[in-house]
Amino acid sequence: xxxxxxxxxxxxxxxxxxxxxxxxxxxxxGFHGATPLADWPHAYVLNLTPAWIKEIRDVLQxxxxxxxxxxxxxAVGFAYFNEKEKELxxxxxxxxxxxxxxxxxxxxxxxxxxxxxxxKVIDFAEAIGAGNVSIGSGYLPEGADRxxxxxxxxxxxxxCVEYAERKGVNVNIEYEPYLLVGSQEDADRILSxxxxxxxxxxxxxxxxxxxxxxxxxxxxxxxxxxxxxxIEDIGVDKSGRRIHKHLIPGTGxxxxxxxxxxxxxxxxxxxxxxxxxxxxxxxxKAMSESKKYLKDMEKTSPF
Numbered sequence: 011x012x013x014x015x016x017x018x019x020x021x022x023x024x025x026x027x028x029x030x031x032x033x034x035x036x037x038x039x040g041f042h043g044a045t046p047l048a049d050w051p052h053a054y055v056l057n058l059t060p061a062w063i064k065e066i067r068d069v070l071q072x073x074x075x076x077x078x079x080x081x082x083x084x085a086v087g088f089a090y091f092n093e094k095e096k097e098l099x100x101x102x103x104x105x106x107x108x109x110x111x112x113x114x115x116x117x118x119x120x121x122x123x124x125x126x127x128x129x130k131v132i133d134f135a136e137a138i139g140a141g142n143v144s145i146g147s148g149y150l151p152e153g154a155d156r157x158x159x160x161x162x163x164x165x166x167x168x169x170c171v172e173y174a175e176r177k178g179v180n181v182n183i184e185y186e187p188y189l190l191v192g193s194q195e196d197a198d199r200i201l202s203x204x205x206x207x208x209x210x211x212x213x214x215x216x217x218x219x220x221x222x223x224x225x226x227x228x229x230x231x232x233x234x235x236x237x238x239x240x241i242e243d244i245g246v247d248k249s250g251r252r253i254h255k256h257l258i259p260g261t262g263x264x265x266x267x268x269x270x271x272x273x274x275x276x277x278x279x280x281x282x283x284x285x286x287x288x289x290x291x292x293x294x295k296a297m298s299e300s301k302k303y304l305k306d307m308e309k310t311s312p313f
């Protein structure tokens with residue numbers, strides 16, 4: 011099972027460095043790919059210049075790193091460059107995460123801003139040779155009913171997908187607990203409602219596990235619709251409840267060997283992203299330990 015050579019590191023693990031430095035560290039540790047964060051502090055796409063993008067392409071060429079995807083999930087940079095937005099960060103719901111404007115926002119101008127931002131993320135992906143952009147739905151806004159928010163989200167994402175079709179880039183929805191698209195059922199629904207070959211699933215194995223799903227079953231369920239994969243480990247609390255905190259592979263309770271075998275057996279041919287943003291305080295340790303675990307896993311694989 012030659013999976014390691016197809017694993018990229020999400021640069022949201024490396025936010026103590028600028029993007030160019032992060033890419034060089036990822037290669038120095040021994041990984042072969044990267045998934046750049048299209049947000050502050052790496053690539054807040056509203057601030058990018060052609061000269062800077064060329065510098066990123068040059069670093070990718072220098073290091074030989076492939077780009078698995080571009081992470082367009084968040085736009086937290088919006089708060090760094092908009093003073094009034096800082097006041098809103100305290101109003102996030104029970105995810106306790108701030109995403110910036112979202113596709114399901116109750117205010118139309120914020121949905122429009124997110125759509126336009128995502129189009130620029132798609133442009134950035136095209137410019138650096140990435141075929142995939144990952145996105146999240148956003149959460150259910152305060153005071154909004156679910157079906158209305160779903161309609162807002164679907165129409166916003168559909169506009170982005172139509173733009174991506176013209177660019178030859180895939181837009182991949184990632185489901186996450188507590189978000190509007192927060193489970194396998196939600197992912198099934200949105201994929202069926204936007205039937206495009208450029209719209210797929212960015213399957214985060216930890217999110218599926220936290221949802222209480224059988225991850226291997228979901229890999230087979232979404233066979234052919236998974237365009238990108240995020241990997242990490244997940245732990246449990248004293249009661250056995252699965253905790254949504256991304257851990258270094260091998261330090262949680264997920265059946266990672268069986269999961270990775272399922273991707274191979276189901277015919278998945280795409281790339282993987284090591285998604286360890288919660289380990290950003292120790293990126294070298296996280297990358298080094300992940301590399302050891304994943305390479306040891308290859309040695310015992312039947313493939």
